[in-house]
Amino acid sequence: MDSIEQLQxxxxxxxxxxxxxxxHNLPGFDSGHCLRLVRERDQDIPVIIVSGSIGEEIAxxxxxxxAQDYILKDNLSRLAPAIDRELRDHEVRRQNRQAQEAIxxxxxxxxxxGLINRxxxxxxxxxxxxxxxxxxxxxxxxxxxxxxxxxxDTCGHQAGDDLLRQLASLLQIPVREHxxxxxxxxxxxxxxxxxCTLEQAEQVARRMLxxxxxxxxxxxxxxxxxxxxxxxxxxDDPDLSLSDVMRHADMACYAAKDKGRNRVHLFRxxxxxxxxxxxxxxxxxxINEALEQDRFLLYYQEIHPLKPDTAGHCEILLRMLDPSGExxxxxxxxxxxxxxxxxxTVDRKVLELTLPRxxxxxxxxxxxxxxxxxxxxxxxxxxxxxxxxxxxxRLREHAIPPEALGFEITETAVIANLGNAVRFIQRMxxxxxxxxxxxxxxxxSSFSYLSNxxxxxxxIDGGFVRDMHENEMHQAIVEAINRIGHVAGLxxxxxxxxxxxxxxxxxxxxxxxxxxxxxxxxxxLPHIARQP
Numbered sequence: 001m002d003s004i005e006q007l008q009x010x011x012x013x014x015x016x017x018x019x020x021x022x023x024h025n026l027p028g029f030d031s032g033h034c035l036r037l038v039r040e041r042d043q044d045i046p047v048i049i050v051s052g053s054i055g056e057e058i059a060x061x062x063x064x065x066x067a068q069d070y071i072l073k074d075n076l077s078r079l080a081p082a083i084d085r086e087l088r089d090h091e092v093r094r095q096n097r098q099a100q101e102a103i104x105x106x107x108x109x110x111x112x113x114g115l116i117n118r119x120x121x122x123x124x125x126x127x128x129x130x131x132x133x134x135x136x137x138x139x140x141x142x143x144x145x146x147x148x149x150x151x152x153d154t155c156g157h158q159a160g161d162d163l164l165r166q167l168a169s170l171l172q173i174p175v176r177e178h179x180x181x182x183x184x185x186x187x188x189x190x191x192x193x194x195x196c197t198l199e200q201a202e203q204v205a206r207r208m209l210x211x212x213x214x215x216x217x218x219x220x221x222x223x224x225x226x227x228x229x230x231x232x233x234x235x236d237d238p239d240l241s242l243s244d245v246m247r248h249a250d251m252a253c254y255a256a257k258d259k260g261r262n263r264v265h266l267f268r269x270x271x272x273x274x275x276x277x278x279x280x281x282x283x284x285x286x287i288n289e290a291l292e293q294d295r296f297l298l299y300y301q302e303i304h305p306l307k308p309d310t311a312g313h314c315e316i317l318l319r320m321l322d323p324s325g326e327x328x329x330x331x332x333x334x335x336x337x338x339x340x341x342x343x344x345t346v347d348r349k350v351l352e353l354t355l356p357r358x359x360x361x362x363x364x365x366x367x368x369x370x371x372x373x374x375x376x377x378x379x380x381x382x383x384x385x386x387x388x389x390x391x392x393x394r395l396r397e398h399a400i401p402p403e404a405l406g407f408e409i410t411e412t413a414v415i416a417n418l419g420n421a422v423r424f425i426q427r428m429x430x431x432x433x434x435x436x437x438x439x440x441x442x443x444x445s446s447f448s449y450l451s452n453x454x455x456x457x458x459x460i461d462g463g464f465v466r467d468m469h470e471n472e473m474h475q476a477i478v479e480a481i482n483r484i485g486h487v488a489g490l491x492x493x494x495x496x497x498x499x500x501x502x503x504x505x506x507x508x509x510x511x512x513x514x515x516x517x518x519x520x521x522x523x524x525l526p527h528i529a530r531q532p
Contacts, residue, residue: 179196231267
């Protein structure tokens with residue numbers, strides 16, 4: 001080719017050229033033009049200049065502008081070796097470039113689905129937030145699959161990975177070319193709808209929900225139906241940060257789960273459900289900090305016998321210290337711990353803190369025979385098969401007789417998963433520990449399953465006990481629970497005993513134990529005293 005236009009056409013043809021050899025000084029087309037065209041198109045093509053004569057200054061300038069070599073025509077024997085060298089170097093550069101492109105791709109993409117990953121997604125979110133500051137709002141969808149864990153647990157992670165790949169492909173369908181679908185981790189996806197109105201975003205979210213609902217996944221003989229919960233938030237506030245919009249979308253997604261799953265929930269600043277969720281999410285961070293920094297305290301409340309010659313017991317109560325040293329009630333943080341599955345960890349922490357105190361008191365002979373410490377357990381812990389082994393190991397480690405330890409499980413936790421609860425209670429009793437059903441009487445059919453639960457105690461719900469001396473119906477309920485409990489071979493404990501009159505009436509009814517502010521207030525655990 002002998003013109004700038006021909007070279008330009010060749011470079012733009014899409015052909016992968018390996019080498020350019022140019023004369024330094026063609027009429028109207030010298031090596032400078034060639035180097036400039038290659039540089040403007042940012043193409044990595046080696047250029048060798050061949051010339052009858054070229055000054056040293058021009059040669060140095062050409063090399064600075066990207067030429068790999070220059071060959072004088074009276075020394076063309078250098079041309080073939082130079083071509084071989086540049087072709088080898090060009091191949092090395094090409095391989096290095098491909099490797100770098102692969103590394104860059106992996107850094108921004110999910111290896112399983114090929115979608116943009118969280119890092120790449122957050123980069124694009126920042127760009128969308130910059131547009132929002134210029135009055136060009138976008139929308140964010142946060143998608144969490146429902147029932148995905150069932151696939152992993154039933155068929156293994158290979159099946160779960162296959163399902164995610166299939167769904168990733170299907171979720172691309174309603175996504176426009178300039179939008180972004182990303183896998184954020186696990187079974188969570190994000191969608192950035194660039195320059196999108198609320199109405200358009202809701203349409204896309206509903207279409208994605210339909211796609212997931214219509215999807216049926218088959219693995220071997222197993223068939224699964226997967227749902228989704230979708231949180232939607234607009235990027236229309238110029239003051240929003242990246243963490244703000246991600247948190248808003250996450251909160252809206254969890255609100256969708258709370259309302260029954262398989263739905264879209266829009267984030268609004270005045271949404272009370274979302275504000276409650278946000279408060280709980282903040283509590284989870286504080287709980288985790290308290291666990292890491294050992295800022296949990298144990299209190300205890302005495303459980304007094306109402307019959308002579310009977311040893312008393314106590315219930316272990318949990319408190320949390322904030323960084324300033326203020327004691328925080330469990331009613332402030334337990335709901336968040338339960339919602340975010342932190343209770344099994346908290347329950348183990350209570351056990352870890354309690355057993356050394358029990359061992360010390362037993363060694364000092366401060367505890368009467370038959371005295372028992374009751375620890376509250378969450379429903380999640382009751383379903384944890386590893387917890388029994390943990391209790392067994394810790395009792396052995398501290399040389400504590402199992403009969404000194406009791407566990408309280410709420411009636412509602414038992415009802416929620418009766419089979420697991422009965423199995424757990426039986427195994428605890430086989431170990432030698434005792435079990436109490438807490439808040440008994442709150443269920444609509446409390447008595448109907450009582451004979452099937454191998455517990456040792458029932459704690460009569462305090463809502464019936466507190467005013468039983470003034471409320472005949474509540475007194476009748478307390479009397480019935482106590483009588484049926486005794487028929488079932490259980491000992492009874494009345495909660496929320498706040499007056500001497502209530503205590504006396506409970507004793508007349510034959511209730512075994514009483515607990516409440518009228519008996520003893522909660523105190524720090526180290527100050528357990530002898531039973532009177």
